[in-house]
Amino acid sequence: MGTGRGSLCVSVLDGCIYAVGGKSNGSILSTVERLDPRVGRWEEVCPMSTPRIGHGSAVLHDALYVVGGLNEISDSLSSAEMYDSRANKWTSVANMNSGRDGVGLSAVNGKLYAIGGYRDNSVEVFDSKTYQWKHHSNMNCKRLDPGVAVLQKP
Template sequence: MEDFQLKESQVSSQQQVPPGHPMARNELLGIWMSYMMDKDSCLYALGGFDSTNYQCTVERLDPRVGKWMSVPPMMSRRSSCGAAILGGMLYCVGGNDGTMCMASAERFNPRRNTWEPITAMHSRRSTHEVVEIDGFLYALGGNDGSSSLNSMERYDAKLNKWVLVTSMLARRSSVGAAVLDCLQLEKGLNKST
């Protein structure tokens, strides 16, 4: 892979791979990967599909070094999976292994440099979104292999347990999600009225 330097001002927890980077071009060739940045501003590319094979490989870009490095592969091949950071661990949830949509999930411990399984979700999900809110992971929407989903599940890492929570109004696959502090938003809206 090419060397790549990120300027410090380009690094944020919501950043995608910059346009023109080799990893970004691969989506046009049919590779579907999940990207996630950790608290130390390292970017992870998880799994994917290269038009032939479903991947379990994981790569990390440390912008301080400016190079992609391999990290241990995931336990399962996953494309169109959800990813999020919780408690210093990188979680990879659901996805498709080439034969079916998956309910299984795993997490990467960067200190130990190892992956371990976590409890599976209630529903199989691919092309879904995973976000962290207030110390919990939420998996929302996606597709179970036969239809789009409106269901949402919450993961409690302390209990290693998923629970179903309020469903969305509409079924959504290939969904995007973002976290916005609603309390702060409400305060701002009340001040302006």
């Protein structure tokens, strides 16, 4: 990578690895780097509109989504952005119902699930047909940086 970074999100889109946001030398980053394993080198792509740390990322319908996190003044973010790799462009999508830092994000059956966070025990779901977030359920406790995985039924 061109920029060393911690507390970033990593996702795979179109066979490439994306390193999104994070922190470097005390600064919260909006920058995004992509590794194409066929070429074997990292390159910068369009930065997010908002610097983020403690955010979540997932791929849905050939687009990379990033939600929540903290900005450079430690505001817990409810905002969400979508990256189109063909246009090399980020677009804002509907805000979540609450700010979430340390959020887990996963894509399942055409929807995004934002899970927990530092201050939250709830789960929100983003419907890609309506482009709206709705409360889904509550967990029994708050969960910071939850590991999230999806298992397809055979």
